[in-house]
Amino acid sequence: MNNSELIESVKSHFPDAVLSSHSYRGDATVTLREKSLVEIARFLKEDPAFQMNLLVDVSAVDYSTFGKRRAPAFFTSSGVAVGPDSQIPDEDPWPGPPNTRFTVVYHFYSIAHKHRLRLVVPVEESTAEVDSLSSLWPGANWLEREVWDMFGITFRGHPDLKRILMYEGFEGHPLRKDYAVKRRQPLIGPVN
Amino acid sequence: MPIETTNLTPLDETAGLETRDMLLNIGPAHPAMHGIIRIVTKLDGERIHEAEVEIGYLHRGFEKMAETVDFNGVMPYTDRLNYVSPLINNMGYCMAVEKLVGITVPERCHYIRVILSEISRISDHLTCVGASAMELGAFTVFLYMIKAREYLWDLVEKVTGARMTVSYCRVGGVKADLPSDFAEPCRKAFEETRKVLSESDALLTRNRIFVDRMTGTGVISAEDAIAYGITGPFLRSTGSDYDVRKDCPYAVYDRLSFEVPVGMRGDNMDRFLVRMEEMEQSMRIVEQALRDIPPGPVLVNTQTGHPIPAAEMVDLAKVGNINAFSGDSAVTCPTLEGSSRSQHPSIATEEKRVFLPAKEDTYGNIEGLMQQFKLVMFGHGVRPPKGEVYFPVEGANGELGFYVVSDGAGNAYRVRVRPPCFAIMSALPKLLTGDMIADMIPTFGSVNMIGGELDR
Numbered sequence: 001m002n003n004s005e006l007i008e009s010v011k012s013h014f015p016d017a018v019l020s021s022h023s024y025r026g027d028a029t030v031t032l033r034e035k036s037l038v039e040i041a042r043f044l045k046e047d048p049a050f051q052m053n054l055l056v057d058v059s060a061v062d063y064s065t066f067g068k069r070r071a072p073a074f075f076t077s078s079g080v081a082v083g084p085d086s087q088i089p090d091e092d093p094w095p096g097p098p099n100t101r102f103t104v105v106y107h108f109y110s111i112a113h114k115h116r117l118r119l120v121v122p123v124e125e126s127t128a129e130v131d132s133l134s135s136l137w138p139g140a141n142w143l144e145r146e147v148w149d150m151f152g153i154t155f156r157g158h159p160d161l162k163r164i165l166m167y168e169g170f171e172g173h174p175l176r177k178d179y180a181v182k183r184r185q186p187l188i189g190p191v192n
Numbered sequence: 193m194p195i196e197t198t199n200l201t202p203l204d205e206t207a208g209l210e211t212r213d214m215l216l217n218i219g220p221a222h223p224a225m226h227g228i229i230r231i232v233t234k235l236d237g238e239r240i241h242e243a244e245v246e247i248g249y250l251h252r253g254f255e256k257m258a259e260t261v262d263f264n265g266v267m268p269y270t271d272r273l274n275y276v277s278p279l280i281n282n283m284g285y286c287m288a289v290e291k292l293v294g295i296t297v298p299e300r301c302h303y304i305r306v307i308l309s310e311i312s313r314i315s316d317h318l319t320c321v322g323a324s325a326m327e328l329g330a331f332t333v334f335l336y337m338i339k340a341r342e343y344l345w346d347l348v349e350k351v352t353g354a355r356m357t358v359s360y361c362r363v364g365g366v367k368a369d370l371p372s373d374f375a376e377p378c379r380k381a382f383e384e385t386r387k388v389l390s391e392s393d394a395l396l397t398r399n400r401i402f403v404d405r406m407t408g409t410g411v412i413s414a415e416d417a418i419a420y421g422i423t424g425p426f427l428r429s430t431g432s433d434y435d436v437r438k439d440c441p442y443a444v445y446d447r448l449s450f451e452v453p454v455g456m457r458g459d460n461m462d463r464f465l466v467r468m469e470e471m472e473q474s475m476r477i478v479e480q481a482l483r484d485i486p487p488g489p490v491l492v493n494t495q496t497g498h499p500i501p502a503a504e505m506v507d508l509a510k511v512g513n514i515n516a517f518s519g520d521s522a523v524t525c526p527t528l529e530g531s532s533r534s535q536h537p538s539i540a541t542e543e544k545r546v547f548l549p550a551k552e553d554t555y556g557n558i559e560g561l562m563q564q565f566k567l568v569m570f571g572h573g574v575r576p577p578k579g580e581v582y583f584p585v586e587g588a589n590g591e592l593g594f595y596v597v598s599d600g601a602g603n604a605y606r607v608r609v610r611p612p613c614f615a616i617m618s619a620l621p622k623l624l625t626g627d628m629i630a631d632m633i634p635t636f637g638s639v640n641m642i643g644g645e646l647d648r
Contacts, residue, residue, distance in 0.1 A: 057593060094580065138619075143614075164247065165647055181260050
């Protein structure tokens with residue numbers, strides 16, 4: 001299926017769950033409600049027309065400073081946005097950042113049909129919780145641990161949600177935008 | 193750790209014997225680990241019951257740093273992801289940003305990137321196979337393979353000026369053109385590499401000790417491998433033929449003919465064989481690419497022409513005497529060799545808002561100088577429009593993807609790397625469980641864990 005067919009098919013199967021969709025720069029993307037994530041992921045994995053059997057990546061974005069970052073230099077506003085090349089499909093513009101602070105981003109690939117789909121799940125800062133996909137893909141286990149470690153987003157139903165790249169006792173979640181780049185934390189000795 | 197030591201399992205109740213599980217901690221720093229990683233195993237005799245893998249010892253905050261520097265400034269950080277094949281990381285990151293910006297690079301530049309990333313893939317596979325053979329006692333093979341890797345890194349050095357931390361790609365192109373006589377040293381290096389590969393093949397593939405230790409250990413099925421998100425040679429050893437170069441071709445891979453070797457059993461031996469064959473296929477790709485690459489410009493002979501030291505050119509331009517050196521080439525630092533004005537169109541995009549001008553233009557005319565400053569001044573530089581893209585390339589260990597989000601500023605809003613060996617490492621407990629403790633060595637060797645990309 002091509003991008004628009006993928007998006008239309010997801011929309012027709014889950015009309016209530018899909019918030020928006022786009023295929024900016026040729027990446028088919030569906031934004032959906034957090035509640036229906038597992039249901040849609042299972043459908044994508046098992047439906048013969050989709051067969052998205054490879055969960056390529058799980059990551060998150062903290063949109064809290066999107067477009068609001070202080071200009072690093074006085075003349076920065078004179079930077080010209082680069083126009084798109086004609087060779088790259090751009091008829092579908094990017095809809096912009098979500099209203100929530102976080103999004104959790106899933107990339108799927110179907111080895112059988114060779115198509116890719118990105119699912120974007122907006123997550124409120126107050127709850128910062130989504131359902132875990134580790135029951136469907138065991139590979140989601142570590143990826144979700146990393147998202148929790150870096151962003152502090154909890155995954156409901158995850159078997160062992162703990163830090164993976166940072167150490168036990170590390171304070172805060174380093175990829176959140178309010179974690180200062182130069183913040184230092186004390187070195188700790190061996191835990192056990 | 194959550195593993196219990198008090199669990200007593202009766203072996204044979206009538207004999208009144210019982211076994212006690214033993215905890216064995218391997219790592220973080222262990223001679224048989226090619227990186228810093230900790231594996232806590234629970235042993236029943238010599239058999240591994242359970243294993244827990246702890247990573248993160250080499251975490252350097254790549255993704256956070258990528259948000260703080262401009263788009264081209266990320267390049268040295270990408271070198272240090274998979275430091276055995278840095279050119280593939282360079283290429284993956286550049287192509288992701290180029291997709292976001294919406295530009296394409298000249299065809300010759302595509303070919304240069306393909307040639308260099310395939311050379312890197314060979315050197316990565318040589319390191320992986322050589323190191324895991326060494327850990328099984330075949331030290332000769334290790335030395336042979338490192339020798340071959342040295343020939344390949346000499347090629348990389350000829351082009352980029354560095355062996356490991358190359359920082360060769362730029363958003364919108366590459367740093368410099370290939371040296372004019374590149375095909376000949378490449379042919380010689382491949383001749384040597386093929387010799388080494390056939391020697392190693394003779395030493396390993398039918399070696400009883402090696403085959404016995406590799407066959408039937410670290411087995412994983414194709415379904416399990418896909419469920420864990422494993423890609424690359426590791427997945428192909430199980431029989432699935434997913435290869436980003438074939439299935440989602442990028443650059444000019446769709447014009448080159450090569451085979452994707454697959455295994456049948458998904459064990460260490462198959463992974464070894466797949467890697468050995470992939471090296472040969474990569475050499476085929478490079479040979480075809482060198483044959484098909486569009487020719488670069490015919491260079492003026494710098495001996496007989498008018499090479500002017502860059503400083504002199506600047507001095508002439510300062511007093512407005514730019515006609516004195518129009519058409520001459522600037523003699524710059526040797527690391528900039530191959531990026532003169534005549535070579536520039538074949539290595540860089542035409543988009544002036546993305547790529548630095550040739551040094552002759554920077555020193556010789558005001559437009560070039562402005563272009564240079566608009567790109568290097570603090571707060572300026574490449575500015576992609578707002579948006580998000582994901583771009584995968586086939587890294588040496590599998591699908592290496594970059595997910596880049598931009599808010600229109602001079603540095604990325606978010607850069608996410610999808611490291612190929614992260615998925616494989618998450619499946620490591622499954623691979624180890626049920627095998628003997630000694631089988632951990634070949635299994636871990638065939639994972640080809642690279643701490644730089646695993647922990648970022």
